Amino acid sequence: MRDGADVIVVGAGLAGLVATAELADAGRRVILLEQEPAPWLGGQAFWSFGGLFLVNSPEQRRLGVRDSQQRARQDWMVTAGFDRPEDQWPRKWAEAYIAFAAGEKRSWLRSKGMHFFPIVGWAERGGSIPGGPGNSVPRFHVTWGTGPGVVAPFERRVREAAARGLVSIKFRHRVDALMLSGGAVDGVQGAVLEPSAVDRGRPSSRLPVGEFEFQADAVIVTSGGLGGNHGLVRTNWPARLGAPPQQMLSGVPAHVDGRMLAITERAGGAFINRDRMWHYVEGVQNWSPIWPDHGIRILPGPSSMWFDALGNRLPAPLFPGFDTLGTLEHLRRTGFDYSWFVLTQRIIKREFALSGSEQNPDLTNKDVRLLLQRVISKSGPAPVEAFKERGADFVVSSNLGDLVRRMNALTDEPRLDPVALEREIAARDREVNNGMTKDAQILAIRTARRYLGDRLIRVATAHRLLDPAAGPLIGVRLRILTRKTLGGLQTDLSGRVLRSDGTPLPGLYAAGEVAGFGGGGMHGYRSLEGTFLGGCLFSGRVAGRAVAAILGGSTG
Numbered sequence: 001m002r003d004g005a006d007v008i009v010v011g012a013g014l015a016g017l018v019a020t021a022e023l024a025d026a027g028r029r030v031i032l033l034e035q036e037p038a039p040w041l042g043g044q045a046f047w048s049f050g051g052l053f054l055v056n057s058p059e060q061r062r063l064g065v066r067d068s069q070q071r072a073r074q075d076w077m078v079t080a081g082f083d084r085p086e087d088q089w090p091r092k093w094a095e096a097y098i099a100f101a102a103g104e105k106r107s108w109l110r111s112k113g114m115h116f117f118p119i120v121g122w123a124e125r126g127g128s129i130p131g132g133p134g135n136s137v138p139r140f141h142v143t144w145g146t147g148p149g150v151v152a153p154f155e156r157r158v159r160e161a162a163a164r165g166l167v168s169i170k171f172r173h174r175v176d177a178l179m180l181s182g183g184a185v186d187g188v189q190g191a192v193l194e195p196s197a198v199d200r201g202r203p204s205s206r207l208p209v210g211e212f213e214f215q216a217d218a219v220i221v222t223s224g225g226l227g228g229n230h231g232l233v234r235t236n237w238p239a240r241l242g243a244p245p246q247q248m249l250s251g252v253p254a255h256v257d258g259r260m261l262a263i264t265e266r267a268g269g270a271f272i273n274r275d276r277m278w279h280y281v282e283g284v285q286n287w288s289p290i291w292p293d294h295g296i297r298i299l300p301g302p303s304s305m306w307f308d309a310l311g312n313r314l315p316a317p318l319f320p321g322f323d324t325l326g327t328l329e330h331l332r333r334t335g336f337d338y339s340w341f342v343l344t345q346r347i348i349k350r351e352f353a354l355s356g357s358e359q360n361p362d363l364t365n366k367d368v369r370l371l372l373q374r375v376i377s378k379s380g381p382a383p384v385e386a387f388k389e390r391g392a393d394f395v396v397s398s399n400l401g402d403l404v405r406r407m408n409a410l411t412d413e414p415r416l417d418p419v420a421l422e423r424e425i426a427a428r429d430r431e432v433n434n435g436m437t438k439d440a441q442i443l444a445i446r447t448a449r450r451y452l453g454d455r456l457i458r459v460a461t462a463h464r465l466l467d468p469a470a471g472p473l474i475g476v477r478l479r480i481l482t483r484k485t486l487g488g489l490q491t492d493l494s495g496r497v498l499r500s501d502g503t504p505l506p507g508l509y510a511a512g513e514v515a516g517f518g519g520g521g522m523h524g525y526r527s528l529e530g531t532f533l534g535g536c537l538f539s540g541r542v543a544g545r546a547v548a549a550i551l552g553g554s555t556g
């Protein structure tokens, strides 16, 4: 043991907390380094919606959903589309993670005191082709308490271990380099940043006021992805998704800067699948921003009509909430950085959820009375209504012509033709009462409503958008929002960081988003959603336990 610690963990997000908690449970001494101010623990997970991918859960079964590990595996592998030699470890991580999600995950989390909202969401529904990408059944389990509810049990364990003297949490310590001796990583160097009193999530000062150096037998990097660094997002943007957008919103705080990826590469670790990323196409500018370019993702139900910047309806099966990257690829081909939802008050009330703990005070604060308002109130949840009234991307009108005029006023040029838009909407509306309709979106709405969870709270009955009783009409300009880094540091099934020749870099481990949630990209090209927090929980646990085992600890 050196510097009073066996292990150094870099980054106190969810993955770092889980790894640290596991190490402390095994009696190991840990220095947990975090560049942000006290008491910020939990990184992005604190802001998250807390959605977790679980397979064949009691919540699914109660709603009549028949799921299995085999079905989840099929969905995952088709969605991931692994097709590269370097997918060897990501694929193994995917297999291990699916088994975890279908097995121990729920009972382990329940044993830590976590509970789940009883209605399981159906995210990333995929196309209409059987065996195609997407979730063939609902699997998105929202944690009671959202992101803070996911962080709490692990933060508690780490703080208890700190009180016992096993963990030393050092805030405002930014790691700038990994140290090597004899080819093995045995420490870190960095800068002590000046104290900061900014509110959580806001960018804190990066002014150094000192230096530090710590040594230990192993280092675990859990520093998150790169979605807050638009320069890096553009550099790594894949040609298959067209040109990178000129303008993007940030779905993550500024600390998600990707610096540790380059620092670990310099020490010899391999960063693979850097062109795989998970950005959303339903971003809206936050009217009350916390971090720079702060955007919020709408988690949409299937009913809004989706138009590109020129007013062309998106083709089937690119309906809201069906295929994130397929839609992104399609929209990049239009040459514009935005698209449009047109919907009604009846749809927004039921179908708009906003991703983020602060946007869901009912679920985050476990407020059942407020939650019931979602069901009984005529308006949408208060945060959705606030966006409708104050958001820069929302326009509302009881008259389509006026709505289109206001939509056009939001863009540099008026690109929407009110007559063409009315023709499209009227054509779709005519199909609502046609039992034999060929309108694929209306068929998708009907299919969704056959699922009890959707029928109860998530999907509006198919109705005419131009029916004044369903109004007013709402137009929402949607922008591209950066969020998750799917590639990352290549790791084996113990979380050991590998060099580009596939051999382990001794002493170095990685977990969470910086490791592509396991292996350097266990999602492949695409995610089934709710798999990121779970990937941090799983890979943080694996790395923590593996290091504890190597150092001779035992987990409880």
Ligand SMILES: Cc1cc2nc3c(=O)[nH]c(=O)nc-3n(C[C@H](O)[C@H](O)[C@H](O)COP(=O)(O)OP(=O)(O)OC[C@H]3O[C@@H](n4cnc5c(N)ncnc54)[C@H](O)[C@@H]3O)c2cc1C
Pocket: 010, 011, 012, 013, 014, 015, 016, 033, 034, 035, 036, 042, 043, 044, 045, 046, 047, 048, 049, 050, 051, 052, 173, 174, 175, 176, 222, 223, 224, 225, 251, 252, 253, 255, 256, 259, 260, 355, 356, 357, 484, 511, 512, 513, 514, 529, 530, 531, 532, 533, 534, 536
């Ligand atoms: C609004 C929002 C909603 C989301 N909703 C969901 C959801 O419903 N379901 C889901 O599965 N996922 C969701 N996610 C994604 C998920 O929250 C993240 O992928 C996950 O929390 C990443 O955790 P992490 O521990 O790997 O990294 P992070 O949370 O990014 O934590 C990394 C930590 O390391 C610190 N750090 C970085 N570099 C250094 C350095 N050099 N020195 C010291 N410290 C450093 C950072 O300050 C940070 O605290 C959401 C994310 C956001 C932002």
